[in-house]
Amino acid sequence: MKSQKSIDPAVLELLPKAALDGAETVWDRHEAQQPQCGFGSLGVCCRHCVQGPCRIDPFGTGPKKGICGANADTIVARNLLRQVAGGAAAHVDHAYEAVEALELAANGEINYTITDETKLQQIARGFGLEISGKSKAELALEVVEVAYADLANHGNKPVQWLMANAPKERIAVWKSLGILPRNPDREIREAMHQTTMGMDADPVNLVLATAKQGLVDGYSGLKLATDMQDILFGTPTPVVTEANLGVLKEDYVNLIVHGHVPLLSEKIVYWAGKLQEEAILAGAKGILVSGICCTGNEVLMRKGIPLVTNFLAQEIAIVTGAVDTMIVDVQCIMPSLTQVASCYHTEIVTTMPIVKLPGATHVPFTLESADETAQEIVRKAITSYGRRDSKKIKIPNYKRKIMAGFSVEAIIGALSAVDPDQPLKPLVDNIVNGNILGVVATVGCNNVKVTQDFMHVELVKELVKNNVLVVATGCSAHALAKAGLMNSEGTETYAGEGLKAVLCAIGQAAGLGAPLPPVLHMGSCVDNSRIGDLVTAIAAYLNVDTSLLPVAASAPELQHEKALSIGTWAVTMGLTTHLGVVPPVLGSKAVTELLTNGLTDVIGGKFYVETDPLKAAQGLLEDIRAKRKKLGLPN
Ligand code: MSK
Incomplete structure (x- = not known):
């Protein structure tokens, strides 16, 4: 299947146009990179000091040690720890900005309101804060104080966001392994220290430190970011819209938001609504905001904004010739966007001080000037619309209806229609009786090494056929939305009989008049929380x-x-976690064994690597059935 670049028909339709228009894509650059470095792919290349780079011969005939004496196990484990710390750092930084925004909003210093008081109170209660007699702003400031204290705590106090939210049994496991994280900046700093030249060489110790970074990510990144954003912008409730490039409209100003943080995109959505008249005066029928990657998911979940496409096709969106402005914030933004945009009239607007692209227009975003910045960008899009070349426009006619907005609160809300006293009971009863065999969360990206969306879609079709309820986030959610797995028709077409019966019953009870989709969209990357x-x-x-x-x-x-x-x-949470792309660890048998097997006895979870979607589905089904058997549930 790798010979095909994508299974998305909209992408396949536009790839020849990209070539004709001189727009180089990620697939062209991937081809130019072949063959990719075998040492890097196996994780056995070390560049942590300037005596190197050192490479270990994976076949055993060349060097077995780097210049300092580090062997393949050490090098692979160190590289992995740095990568995981890099991921955690991105999420913690994201969360930190959301905390700052809540503080400024509560102090009335910026024009953002506290939207979800119920969630604010629930979070405050979790930290033992007294809520009665306090205004929203007062309580928000107390929660902010807890968050800041957590982000900067001294000594060996574990992360409070973890202690208040993680399962108690898990906390005991992590404590026994010595991996309860302290403040996230300290842990990320320590990971950099631990992996620099002349430091840790023990693969077991390094893998445990990697698990600790997973916890930093889970609680000081994902959970903290989602909590802050829900308080500020509201906890998602079900919304219905569409996904894929066909959502773009030729006669509208098309403005795409791309990246991860909703602080600016929420304002863009608001001001796009307000400035419709200006677009009409410019000759358009209005302004259409749509989203890519996780900024797209954020405004989809809370505002019902349509999804254009996922990570791998961000350039292809521009190839439609109908995108007037693409606004980017942080993460997953290809530097190539400006080259592709230069083939069309599209303006790329960067907004963050740590993400600037040569060739893009930089409009600095600050929380204090958010409304002005958003208006300026929307007006830029209207101006850009006037520069369109109609001969270059081609919008593929592919889009699917989707239902999204499934926060935990929304799921509980739907289940409450069946059992208001014990809302989880209908879900759990159906897991116990086998109508729902189990639950699988599909998350993460596209990867150019894999046919775009193929792994996501084929894996999930097989799972739902076998009565597994799937929940999804990130670009996985985009892929499944585009494939028609996030609407009621998807339930009719793809769900096994047991799962279908449950989704129909809940959909009816919740007043949807149709089944719930077989895949529930739970949000962005940080919404894995x-x-x-x-x-x-x-x-x-x-x-x-x-x-x-x-x-x-x-x-x-x-x-x-x-x-x-x-x-x-996910592994630290005790879950079997499938990876459909081989991570760069195969250069060390010891590390590979630890990740896929050795850790299970102590942590409960493990990585499971399988690049064939149907085999992966079978592997996950076996894992689920084995767990059901242990619990004494029917298979
Ligand atoms: S955007 S991290 S490609 S999911 Fe969250 Fe998609 Fe992966 Fe970026």
Whole structure:
């Protein structure tokens, strides 16, 4: 299947146009990189000091040690720890900005409101804060104080966001392994220290440090970011919209938001609504905002903004010739966007001080000037619309209806229609009786080494056919949305009989008049915390450790360091975590064995690598069935 670049028909339709228009794509550059470095692919190249680079001969005939004496096990384990720490750093930085935004909003220093008081109170209660008699702003400032204290705590106090939210059984496991993280900056700094020249050479110690970074990511990154964003912008509720390049409209100003952080994109959505008249005066029918990657997921979940496409096709969106402005914030932004945009009239707008692209327009975003910045960018898009070349426009007519917005609160809300007193009971009862065999979370990216979306879609079709409920985030959610797995028709077409019956019953009870989709869209990369919350709630309801649940995770097409850190967190949660792309660890048998097997006895979870989607589905089904058997549930 790798010979094909994508299974997305919209992408396939536009690839020849990209070539004709002189727009180089990620697939062209991947081809030019062949053959990719075998040492790098195996993880046995070390560049941590300037005596190197050193490479270990994987066949055993050449050097077995680097110049300092580090062997393949040490080098592979150090490289992995740095990658996972890189992913955690990105999420913690994201979360930190969200905390700052909540503080400024609560102090009335910026024009953002606190939207979800219920969530604010729930989080405050989790930290033992008194909520009665306090205004929203007062309580928010107290929560902010806890967050800042957590981000900067001294001594050996563990991360409070973890202690308040993680399952107690898991905390005991992590404590016994000595991997409870302290403040995240200290842990990330320590990982850099631990892996520099002349430091840790013990692969077991390094792999445990990697697990600790997974926890930094899970609680000081993902969970903290989602909590802050829900308080500020609201906890998602079900929304219906569409996904794929066909959502772009030729006669509208098309403005795409891309990246990860919703602080600016929320304002863009607001001001695009307000400035419609200006677009009409410019000759358009209006302004259409749509999204790529996880900024797209954020505004989809809360505002019902349509999804254009996922990571691998970000350049292809521009090839439509109909994108007037693409605004980027942080993470997953290809530097090539400006080269592709130069073939069309599209303006790329960077907004963050740490993400500037040569050839892009930089409009600095600050929380204090958010409204002005958003207006300026929307007006830029309207101006850009006037520069279009109609001969270059081609919008593929492919899009699918999707239902998204499945926060844990929204799922509980739908289940409450069946059992208001014990909302989790209908879900758990159906897992127990086997109508739902188990739950799999598919997360993460596209990777150019894999046919775009193929692994996501084929894996998930097989899982839902076997009555596995799938929840999804990130670019996996995009892929499944584009493939028609996030609407009621998807339930009719793809779900096994048991799963279909449950989704129909809940959909009817919740007043949707149609089944719930077989794949529930739970949000962006940081919203993997929602999946963690759901797993934690189910385990608490059943009073079992998460590692015993018939629940697994998968990153079918991972590319980013963040996907590695999210996957590591899933393993620390006790879940079998499938990777559909081989990470750079095969150069060390010891590290590979630890990750895929050796850790299981102590941590409960493990990585499972399988590049064939149907075999991967079978592997996950076997894992789920084995866990059901242990719990005494029917298979
Ligand atoms: S955007 S990290 S390619 S999921 Fe979150 Fe997609 Fe992966 Fe970026």
